[in-house]
Amino acid sequence: MVRVGTLPFRLLCLEYGADLVWTSEIIDKSIIGATRVVDEKSGVISYIKGDKDVFTTHPSEKEKVVFQLGTADPDLALAAAKAVEGDVSGVDLNCGCPKKFSVAGGMGAALMSDPDRLCAILEKLVQGLDIPVTCKIRVFDDVDQTLHLVRRIAATGICALTVHCRTKVMRPSEKAMWHRLKDIVEELPDLPVILNGDIFERSDVQRARDETGATSVMTARGAAANPSIFRAEGKLSAMETAVALTKLAVQTSNVFLNTKYILLQMHPETKSKSFEILNKSRRYKEMCDAMGLSEYYETEGIHLIHERSEPAKTKNKPGRVRLGAVSTANKRKLDEEQDGSSVVQSANLVISEQSAKVETKLDVDQKSILGSETKPPASAEIADIAEAPAAKRLKA
Ligand SMILES: Cc1cc2nc3c(=O)[nH]c(=O)nc-3n(C[C@H](O)[C@H](O)[C@H](O)COP(=O)(O)O)c2cc1C
Structure with a gap:
């Protein structure tokens, strides 16, 4: 989420139990050519271009942070992803943003109407990166059109697909159409599908999975309202x-x-x-x-x-x-x-079920930066992602 999901917010969500955190959409050209600066005391890594901190991260989130790209060009996409590849766990292509600045440049939701370009970007990233590639889309009004698109996206070799269960024109206040995910999940038996939209309580997680078969879920506003939504023990004050x-x-x-x-x-x-x-x-x-x-x-x-x-x-x-x-x-x-979204990075967050199969370890450095004992290793939907035949493995 632009503005909300900056580094401290992402770290807090991880501390509370989120399994993965996404940065906000960062535009390809804004990160290409940025200078990587490491603060020795805190370990904070800043990608600075001109007078802007384009992307800020810390080694403690490296195994859990997915860098979200805004792009309309395969070559620029790869160059941008390469710039940060060493500091993140995965790269996500944003194909869901309906905002004017995004679609006007052929990015975000505009890519859904240009599947050749969308898939060319994903293929380039999958072939050129040593870390997993994921993709976030919305749904079309038309079910078949949506299924046709997700089949093509899956064939690019990505390791997970996030579906924001709204169409491009739907407002956030309109109920997310979870029912539309079921067909997508069935269409892609080998690809982990992450449900996004209207996850506001931990109890929503299981309900969403039961109703749709989704591998895991992503929450944006739920976490913004209270990042402790990820705590198995319940929300904090x-x-x-x-x-x-x-x-x-x-x-x-x-x-x-x-x-x-x-x-x-x-x-x-x-x-x-x-x-x-x-x-x-x-x-x-x-x-x-x-x-x-x-x-x-x-x-x-x-x-x-x-x-x-x-x-x-x-x-x-x-x-x-x-x-x-x-x-x-x-x-x-x-x-x-x-x-404008390219300056301050932010996160969308994945909550997993408690019974997920593989455990990921928090980086030792996280102990120092979080200033508290690390929580027990977070179980993760990464397990499912790793099991997908076409998937590259997220570091776990
Ligand atoms: C303040 C804010 C910023 C957002 N920024 C991004 C973004 O950078 N990239 C993205 O893919 N989605 C972004 N979104 C959309 C959310 O990721 C999500 O798809 C949408 O809010 C629906 O999920 P929710 O019902 O859990 O909020 C943003 C949403 C909000 C409210």
Whole structure:
């Protein structure tokens, strides 16, 4: 999800039990030629182009993060994917985004109307990459047209297909058409199919799988509202989740305004009186103070924040402030960039059933960055993906 699913959000979802996290759509040309900068203290990896952090990641998510590409060209797609291949677990082609900036460039949902191009991109990626390739689509109104497309997509050799169970013109408020997935699953017996649309509770996961036969499910708004949706033990309170997110944001030097934005999306309570100080905060120190994290900020955060802000900051245009107080002009700029989707990466998330077959191990580094004991290894739909004959294996 653009704006919401930045690095700290993805790390938090993984900590709570998500098996895989997707970045937001990042446009091919925006990552090609970016400089990879590693912050030695935090381990955070930034792909910087011009004055923009195009993509930010950390080794602790490497085994679980799928890089989502916005592209309309096979060669550019491969060049972009190659640029990040060493830092991610898979590459996903976005064929579902209906937004104007995407379809106008022949990307996103436009690719569904140009299956030759769509499949040429996937084939190029499958042949050229050493990591798995996945694809995310919507459905057509017409069932046969949808089945024809998914057959062609499956034949490219991808290792999983995500289906957002809405058509291109459907609004998010309209009920996702889970019933449309059943045929697709039956049509593709060898390919893991991930259901997306209207997963808001853990209980929805099993219901979705029972009703459709989907291998696993992906949630966007459900996780944005409360990332602890992934916890087998149940959701946490707004304050608990906010504190955990803030700690990760500080550790990874996430852009302050982005952190605040995520927090304000998370729970209705964060807009209430009890979160007033948070709402008024204009920098990490104030935010941490508001959440009882003053000591944490002083000991853990302050050095990392200043260290990591340097590479991008030096390249920033005059007046742009990455951290702390941000002027209205800068805030507007940040908002525009983020709405354009290529600047701030975000995630869609896969929840698996508890009984999935293979266990994936969290990277040891994650212990340090998450600052807590690692949870038991997350079971994953990766098992099913690995079993598909045509699939390349996700690192597990
Ligand atoms: C704020 C926001 C940002 C999104 N960004 C992306 C994106 O970058 N790539 C993508 O494939 N889908 C994106 N989506 C669509 C979601 O991934 C998902 O397909 C859609 O919201 C339906 O799932 P849900 O019912 O779980 O929210 C975004 C959705 C939202 C609400």
